[in-house]
Amino acid sequence: MTFSFRHNIQRNVQPYSSILPQLSKPMLRVLIQVSVHYIETKKSCSEVLSLAKSKLTNAGHEVPGDFCELFTIVFLMMQIFLRYPKGVVKADELRKCLMVDLRFSEECVEDICTVIFHHREILSKNYSDTKLDRVKMLNVKWRINISLTLSTIQDKTTVVLHFKLPSGDFRTLELPLSTFQRLRYSITLLLNDLQHLQSRSILK
Numbered sequence: 001m002t003f004s005f006r007h008n009i010q011r012n013v014q015p016y017s018s019i020l021p022q023l024s025k026p027m028l029r030v031l032i033q034v035s036v037h038y039i040e041t042k043k044s045c046s047e048v049l050s051l052a053k054s055k056l057t058n059a060g061h062e063v064p065g066d067f068c069e070l071f072t073i074v075f076l077m078m079q080i081f082l083r084y085p086k087g088v089v090k091a092d093e094l095r096k097c098l099m100v101d102l103r104f105s106e107e108c109v110e111d112i113c114t115v116i117f118h119h120r121e122i123l124s125k126n127y128s129d130t131k132l133d134r135v136k137m138l139n140v141k142w143r144i145n146i147s148l149t150l151s152t153i154q155d156k157t158t159v160v161l162h163f164k165l166p167s168g169d170f171r172t173l174e175l176p177l178s179t180f181q182r183l184r185y186s187i188t189l190l191l192n193d194l195q196h197l198q199s200r201s202i203l204k
Contacts, residue, residue: 005089006097008080011189015182016073017102019066023073027064028108030055031074032115038075039082040126046171069179073102074112081116082124091117139164145174 023031034052049071053063064070077098081089091113098104098112116123141162159180163171175183 005080005084006101009077009097010101012080012186013073013076014101015185016069019069020073020103022064022066023070023104023108024061025105025107025111026059026061027056027070028074028111030059031071032078032111034071035075035078036115036119036123039078039123077102077112078116078123082120086120086124137163138166 030052033055034048037051038048049068052071053067056063081094095109095113098109099106104112143160143162145158145160146156157177159175159177161173161175163173165171
């Protein structure tokens with residue numbers, strides 16, 4: 001396994017690992033299914049998440065409060081894997097990374113590896129075909145909502161993101177403060193990486 005793959009997993013996915021104990025095998029299988037569906041289609045993330053919640057509810061499983069974060073873990077892991085050429089990331093090395101770095105259970109690791117290795121070629125093709133066709137934003141605004149109650153302000157504060165799409169439609173997303181902080185951190189890392197790439201002579 002390349003150092004960069006494990007580094008990307010640790011940097012992008014490991015911050016969510018504290019909620020992995022909530023991830024049951026039935027829930028993981030649903031998240032794998034909808035992650036594959038998201039890769040193979042041009043559906044929005046909200047549509048895919050609604051589908052996943054419906055699948056869980058219909059199967060009699062409770063949808064946890066951190067469900068969106070759990071989806072992010074599974075999708076990010078698959079996305080990072082598909083960015084690398086076939087053969088670079090070995091199955092036994094990926095299993096070790098998932099179990100040691102992310103602390104997935106052994107049965108969950110086997111489910112993930114079965115899907116991404118057995119269906120690697122079609123997933124790679126579909127990911128390449130759809131990743132640039134996702135809905136793009138024309139504008140984004142944000143505000144902070146603070147609810148003054150007997151509870152602490154930290155527990156009640158949320159950040160609302162308001163997106164304008166090329167179609168003229170608007171989408172609104174409300175995030176807990178902790179999730180917004182992780183988003184800011186991820187964007188900062190991305191900007192640093194872009195700055196590093198721009199400074200390389202090969203791109204000048």
